Structures are given as structure tokens and as C-alpha cells.
Amino acid sequence: LLVYVNDRFEVIEEIETVADFEQHYTDELLPLRNTLYNESTTDLIEDFVEENPPDLSEADLEQIEAWADFVAGEFVVVRYREDDAIFLDWTEPPQAYAARPARLPFVELWDESALPVPVSSVVLLPFENQIVYDGWIGVKNIIFG
Known part of the structure; x- marks a missing residue:
């Protein structure tokens, strides 16, 4: 999907294939991820599923299509357990998500x-009847005083 986003928006010049994508460090790919979630994400996902450029299976396409139900923003991680962490979203209405780690x-x-x-x-993101975070996470510093 991120290679597809790059084809559409030409974010990282050197990336044309999945192999090119895999040659980059995660932090180098952040602009691609941000483009996906800053543009019309649902339309991009729908177009990707319809075009299916990598010729994915129907099951894989259904999984990617489910990502249109993503939740993005700022959260507070209040607890973690063996398999997940609790992310609180304070916007109205407040929500709590038990999200599994990406890596x-x-x-x-x-x-x-x-x-x-x-x-x-x-x-x-929804993934196999669970919620995962996509692998990128920024920690906010809080300064008192």
C-alpha cells in the first residue's frame, strides 16, 4: 500500500517497488505513511483494493480494505499487558483501545x-479481529514548572 501511495504522490524518489521500499529504514519511510493518512485515506485504500497492483489474494485485499476504519491521533498509553497496551483517546466521546504492538x-x-x-x-488499524498500531509512534514530552 505504501509503494502505491508513493507511486501516486512521488514522496520518495528512489521507491518504485517493494524491494526498493525494503531497502529504507523505518524513519525514512515516515513521510510515506504520513502522506497516506494526510490525503484521502479511504479513497486511496479503495483505489488500491480495486486496482490491486501487487495481485494480492482476496483475503489480503479484505484486510487492507478494513484499514479504512483506522483511528489516528494523539493518545495516552495508560497501561500495557503481555499482548497489548491500552491507548486512551480523550476526544469526544472518549475511547479506549487495546492495541497490539507492530514489532x-x-x-x-x-x-x-x-x-x-x-x-x-x-x-x-483493525487487523485479524484485533487492533494494532502501524509501527510508528511519537512520544510527547511533558514539562512541568
């Missing part, structure tokens, strides 16, 4: 004593 377990991101942790630039 690293949450215990490797924060010490439990650091909780609650305000985070920004988070995208939560």
Missing part, C-alpha cells in the same frame, strides 16, 4: 513506571 513488545518501548505516556502520530 517490539510495549515492555521494550517504555518502563512501566513511565506510564501514563502521551503519544502522538499514532495510527490504530
Whole structure:
């Protein structure tokens, strides 16, 4: 999907294929991810599913289509458990999401004593009947005094 976004918006000149994509570090790919969620995300996902440029299976396309129900924004991580973390969204109406990690377990991101942790630039996605975050997460600093 991100290669498709790059084809549409020419965000990173060197990326034309999945192999090109895989040669970049995660932080180098952040502009692509931001483009996906700053443009008309639902339209991009629908177009990708309809065109299916990588010739994905029907099951994979259904999974990608479900990503149109993403939630993006700022959250507060108030707790983590063995398999997920609790993300609170304070916008109206307030919501709580139990999200699974994309790569690293949450215990490797924060010490439990650091909780609650305000985070920004988070995208939560439905994936196989669960919620995952997309792998990018910004920690917000809070300064008192």
C-alpha cells in the first residue's frame, strides 16, 4: 500500500517497488505513511483494493480494505499487558483501545513506571479481529514548572 501511495504522490524518489521500499529504514519511510493518512485515506485504500497492483489474494485485499476504519491521533498509553497496551483517546466521546504492538513488545518501548505516556502520530488499524498500531509512534514530552 505504501509503494502505491508513493507511486501516486512521488514522496520518495528512489521507491518504485517493494524491494526498493525494503531497502529504507523505518524513519525514512515516515513521510510515506504520513502522506497516506494526510490525503484521502479511504479513497486511496479503495483505489488500491480495486486496482490491486501487487495481485494480492482476496483475503489480503479484505484486510487492507478494513484499514479504512483506522483511528489516528494523539493518545495516552495508560497501561500495557503481555499482548497489548491500552491507548486512551480523550476526544469526544472518549475511547479506549487495546492495541497490539507492530514489532517490539510495549515492555521494550517504555518502563512501566513511565506510564501514563502521551503519544502522538499514532495510527490504530483493525487487523485479524484485533487492533494494532502501524509501527510508528511519537512520544510527547511533558514539562512541568
